[in-house]
Amino acid sequence: MRQNYAFLDENSKKEIRRKTLKAISIPGYQVPFASRELPIARGWGTGGLQLTLSLIGQADILKVIDQGSDESVNAVNIRRLIQDTTGVTDTIHTDEATLIQSRHRIPEVPLKPYQILVLQVPLPEPLRPVEPSERITKQLHADKEYSGAWLRLFEQIMRYGSITDDADYPVLVGGRYVMAPSPIPRFDNPKLEGNDGLILLGAGREKKIYAVPPYTTVTSLAFLDHPFEVESFDDVTCRESGLTGVYMDELIDETTGETYYMTNDTSYMIEEMNKEGSVK
Amino acid sequence: MKTADNVALCVRNFSKHYGDGCAYCMDEDAVLDRNICPECGTIHACSDISFDLHKGEILGIVGESGSGKSTLMKMLYFDQEASSGEYHLADFLDGDRDVLKLSSRQKRQIRNEILGMVYQNPVYGLKMEFSAISNIAEKLIASGSRNVGDMTATGDHFLGKVNIPLNRKYEPPVNFSGGMQQRVQIAKALSNYPPVLLLDEVTTGLDLSVQADVLELIKEIQRELGISMIVVSHDLAIIRMLCDRTMVMLDGSVIESGITDQILEDPQHAYTQQLVYSIL
Known part of the structure; x- marks a missing residue:
């Protein structure tokens, strides 16, 4: 059976690119998209994979990482799927890559203007732990009502004396939307801000795409007397x-x-x- | 329209109907079957309610179940949208603007900064799984505070005021008795010193001694902080003890209003007479 270039059919890729453009136009805003079925299960990087597949061109050089490693099973399988259906060159060198799909890490080397970093997101909604209803969280985002996200951090300080979120630490993007940065360690939060390259985040199971465009301000939520600290x-x-x-x-x-x-x-x-x- | 100098909150021709209404029931002189339109079945939960709440005053609203008291309170707190009418708050741009016409984000801001609400059921006003102190902080965070030290100090102050032992402040309200939950809710509503406090049947379902405590607290707070309050109750004894002025509601309309003593000692409307005499 002949496989379409980059696995997905052209209309699906077009839809995902259109949603990606919208996400870039509204930094930090979660754009709903029609998440497709893929040969890997939802929750295993399908959001990131769909972004990669819809963006990848024949001239691209691909790097796939899983928790910092190029050689873990997950990274290898995703890379092989993309390569089998596109035939693009792959690399492990961050500087060489034009498209980097990553699970839970931002590389140590700063992004370059020609690079796109795609992050896989399990839970895109930073307010979900305090509000189960999607209809209400959408309204809360619209109203810029983020006390729920702050309250979670406050409760951690009350219970444990300090903020205990070590990964997926919420950030405010462009002074407007509070965003879940995917489970990257707190250490990587400062790397979200003011990049030369584009960061895209995709949640396949939750059917959301969002973005941090280059040179966007990204601040980690913190209280005046409990400043944000990295490990x-x-x-x-x-x-x-x-x-x-x-x-x-x-x-x-x-x-x-x-x-x-x-x-x-x-x-x-x-x-x-x-x-x-x-x-x- | 601008609010007069001594008015904290001013409402004109407030209405709420469930259903589209028809030519018959939208007419001012329409005769309804209680509050239901016989022609189209539209429920007129509140119709044409106008009143002023003066600064530092406690205004009582009495009426039977289904008379529209709670609907009115929910509209004042933007939990429900009014179908028509005008609503001015002295603390929002000197009462210059009809706040019903504001964006949902501005309404949210008014809710967070100018109003305080205590619901009959603490489940609506509190996050039951978060600690008592975090619940109070939620209101402070929403009204703009970002300092943990300040917030815990304020939280301690108000928990002390409502007689919650401070060694239980890290416990979630789900562990508390009904009376304690209600007191936490009051502490939360008061924590950012809102100029207007809305109390919806706060003592219903509490035992008599706890009821007395809560009422005593409300009275004390009002004397001390000069907060204007609207108190909804179907218990005339509470209204008599707390309120300077009282409105009586029946089938969605205000049928009688005036100084509390006058209404309770010399009721004019047949329904009020029945209400007052049935209690004696």
Whole structure:
């Protein structure tokens, strides 16, 4: 059976691109779209995948990452599906890629003007934990009524003494819409702001597309006396590369029982290690 | 139209009907079957209600079930949209604007900053799963506060005022008794010192000693903060104790209004007479 270029039929891709344009025009606003059936289950990156498939051209260079890794099962399978149906070149080097699909991380290397970063989103609605009804959350967005999102953070401070959201920490986009940045770590929140490249977010199961266009202000919600803070990795060192100050995974050496750290963005780590006179 | 100097809230020709209405029932002299139009079945929940609430005054509204008291309160708090009429608030642009004509975002702002509402059922006014202190903070966040320290201090102050032991402030209201929930709701409504407070059957369903506590509290707050209040009740004893002036509603219309003592001692309308004498 002959497969259509980039799996989806042309009309579906056109619809998704049209919704993407709308999303870019209203930064942070969740645009509903007709999420298609794909050969992977909803909730496994179908939102991001549909964005990638509808945007990818023959000249594009593709990179797919899953939690910082180019080689996890999820990243490999998604990359292979895209390649089988388009034949585009792939890369692990962030700088080379024109289209980057990522699950739960923004690469350590800042985006370039020619790049689009596509993030996979499980839960696009930042107000959902306080309001179950979609009709009402839409109204709340329209009224710019975000006390629910703030209340969640306040409740965490009351219960645990500090804000406990480590991933998917809500942000205010362009001073207007509060947005769920997908479960990227808090560490990546500042990377959403003022990019040279475009960030698109797609939720396949929830059927929403939204965007952070280049040079948009993105501020993480924070109280005056509880400022926003990212996780600090300044006093830990990557065991493999000797890097410090980047987002790290905490791992346990099973033979010695020792805790050690490793750079989460593996392609960045490899690039750094291959540089002449690298740290280790 | 502008509100007079001593008026906090002014309502003219407020109406709410469920159904489209017809030529017959839209006529001023139409004879309805209680509040239902015999021709088209439209329910006139409130028809042509006009009144002023003076600054620092407590205005009572009495009437039987289905007389339109709660509908009126919901329209004042924008929970329901009025079908027609004018509504001015002294604290919004000096009462210069008819607030019914504002955008939903501006109405939300008025709800958050100028009005306070205490519902008969605390479920509507509180987030039952969030801690008591967060519930109070919700109102403060909505009215613009972003300082956790200030908000907890205000929360403690008002919880103290309504006699909720501070060692229970981190508990969610779902763990509280009905009377305590109602007191948390009052504390929440008061927390940003709104100039107008709406109380809808606040003591219904509470036992007598708790009722007395809540009433005492309302009276005290009114004396101390000079907040204007509208109190809806079907209990004449409460109206007699709290209210300076009283309106009597029947089938969606105000049938009698005046100074509370006068209405209770010398009722003019047949229904009011029946109401007053049935209690003695």
